[in-house]
Every structure is written in structure tokens, then in C-alpha cells.
Amino acid sequence: MEWYWYVLIAVAAVTLLRWLANLSKRERRDATETNELESIFAHRRQQPAPKDQQPRLKPELKPYVTRLCRVHATVGSFSSPDTPAIGREIHDQHGYDSMVAVCDEVRRVLGGGPARDLEYKWNGIGDWRG
Numbered sequence: 001m002e003w004y005w006y007v008l009i010a011v012a013a014v015t016l017l018r019w020l021a022n023l024s025k026r027e028r029r030d031a032t033e034t035n036e037l038e039s040i041f042a043h044r045r046q047q048p049a050p051k052d053q054q055p056r057l058k059p060e061l062k063p064y065v066t067r068l069c070r071v072h073a074t075v076g077s078f079s080s081p082d083t084p085a086i087g088r089e090i091h092d093q094h095g096y097d098s099m100v101a102v103c104d105e106v107r108r109v110l111g112g113g114p115a116r117d118l119e120y121k122w123n124g125i126g127d128w129r130g
Contacts, residue, residue: 057105061098064090065105072114078121087122096127 057065064086071080090099099122107115123130 057101058094058098061090061094061102061105064102065109068102068106068118069109072110078114078117083118083121084125087125087128091126091128099126099128 067086068078068083071082071086072078074080087099090102103115103118103122106118119128119130121130122128
């Protein structure tokens with residue numbers, strides 16, 4: 001057998017040994033990550049579930065949600081001139097946080113697409129940036 005065959009076999013053996021060493025390191029790392037994830041999820045399962053993720057809408061803001069839903073049902077979007085007027089009214093009487101609460105309720109009732117349209121139409125009202 002020629003000398004280059006011995007070199008080729010030696011290179012193949014070294015490559016195989018390195019691959020096997022990396023494989024075992026990878027398996028140990030994956031096992032460690034799995035154990036960490038399991039402990040995180042176990043900790044989260046032990047914590048009590050939040051009673052209510054989102055605070056309920058204040059009763060004085062419900063008519064605004066109703067008006068916005070009516071505008072959306074009538075026009076099919078929030079392109080009506082009533083939409084910014086309702087937003088200004090909410091901002092003037094109740095403030096920015098109430099605008100956020102109303103928009104969140106619209107998102108819950110109508111979905112993400114109409115809520116994003118509402119955010120866009122309210123751009124520039126108070127501190128609102130759509």
C-alpha cells in the first residue's frame with residue numbers, strides 16, 4: 001500500500017474522532033438546555049394563573065366602543081370622519097390611557113386588522129402615534 005493511503009486513513013480517523021467528540025458535546029448541551037427549559041416551565045406551572053390579563057374597560061368608555069363598532073359596521077372601515085372625532089373626544093375627556101383602553105377593546109371585539117386601522121386613523125390625536 002502506498003504512503004498516501006496511510007495519510008488518507010489517518011485524516012479520516014482524526015475527522016471521525018472530532019465529529020464524535022462534537023456530537024457528544026452537542027448532546028450534553030442539548031440535555032442541559034432541555035433540563036433548564038423543564039425547570040423554567042415547572043416554575044411557571046407552580047405560579048398562580050393571572051386572574052385577568054387585561055383590566056376591564058371602564059363603564060364610561062363603553063359608549064365609545066359601541067360608536068366605533070357602529071362606524072366600522074356602517075362604513076366597513078374607520079375611514080369615516082367620525083373616527084378621529086371620537087378619538088379627540090376620548091382624549092379630551094378621558095386622556096391617552098383611555099384611548100389605549102378603547103383601542104384594545106376594539107381589538108378584542110373586531111380583531112387586529114380593524115384595530116390597526118383605528119390606530120392609523122387616530123394618529124396625531126394627543127400623544128397617539130399610529
